[in-house]
Amino acid sequence: MKFLRTALLLLAAAALAPAFAQGDGYPARAVTVVVPFPAGNSGDVLWRTLGESLSKEWGKPLVVDNKPGSGGALGAQLVTKAPADGYTLLHGSSGPIAIGPHLNKNVTYDPRKDFTPIMLVAGVTQAIVVRADSRFKTVQELIAHAKANPGKLNYGSAGNGSTQHLTGELFKQRANVFITHVPYRGAAPAYTDLLGGQVDFVVDSISSAVPFVQSKQMRILAVSTAKRDPVAPDAPTLAESGLPGFDVLGWMGLVGPPNMNPAVRDRINADVRKAMAQESVKQTFAKLGLQAVGGSAEDFRRYIDSEYARWGDVVKAAGIKPE
Secondary structure, eight states, rough: OOOHHHHHHHHHHHHHHHHHHHTTTEEEOOEEEESSSOTHHHHHHHHHHHHHHHHHTTSSOOEEEEEGGGGGHHHHHHHHSSSSSSSSEEEEEEEEIIIIHHHHHTTOOOOTSSEEEEEEEEEEEEEEETTTTTTTOSSHHHHHHHHHHHHTTTEESSTTTSHHHHHHHHHHHOOOOOOOOEEOSSSHHHHHHHHHHHEEEEEEEEHHHHHHHHHSSSSEEESSSSSSOTTTSSSSSSTTTOTTTOOEEEEEEEESTTTOHHHHHHHHHHHHHHHTTSHHHHHHHHTTTTTEEOOHHHHHHHHHHHHHHHHHHHHHHHOOOOO
């Protein structure tokens, strides 16, 4: 009799295996996405918007949990220690995933090993922004002046270790110029000093720059991506401006704790793609200046590896020391 019961249990488990293999039992309860930045941040808005569609699809709520601190490292660290059941996920972006580990001594995780990549969701173009009355009309003019006057120009960013900062450093390396970096606590004070003439240009996300451009206070000299951005189609790319191959995207994705079930991972990937197809989500992407990306979990894994290596090289070449 005991043997018979064991056999029946094994048969039942085998019958259920295909369903679990497809992630069909997921989610059975609320799913939390940790956003390692304050409420109102673009990542916060992104997941609250996607959460509406995903909650309807799942019949279970998606909860956004803001855990700011250490440039995103605090929230990221929490997720690495969460159960690998798919119920605690992370809004992973270029800062805490690809850049922060090279600059922040408090980062104890390895983004290539300590997360399960799920999807590269979206990206935002970076831009070189000057005042409307700046002497520089093109990037070539800016580079020529910087070469003739090493150390005399400066640029502002949203802070040390930000995607904007590292984009500026990569620009300097590719252009072979010496320009002083001035870090700010966010983009707003950087723009204030740009308008006041304290910095010569700002490197920032194009979505933040466009309102100043529309009000005729500033101009975009160039954008960081390989192709022109539809948000500012008249702005040339840095590749068009004499730096061939320059291609930088400030990106946002979804990752989970290490060793997640591949079936659950792929189920989440498919459902996020479905949510991204919703018209309301597309409208939010447009308002935030985001480009939808998508792709498989393996695509995202390879992308994280390449971004981690790329920004590590930039940090090393710039001589930036971890803090």
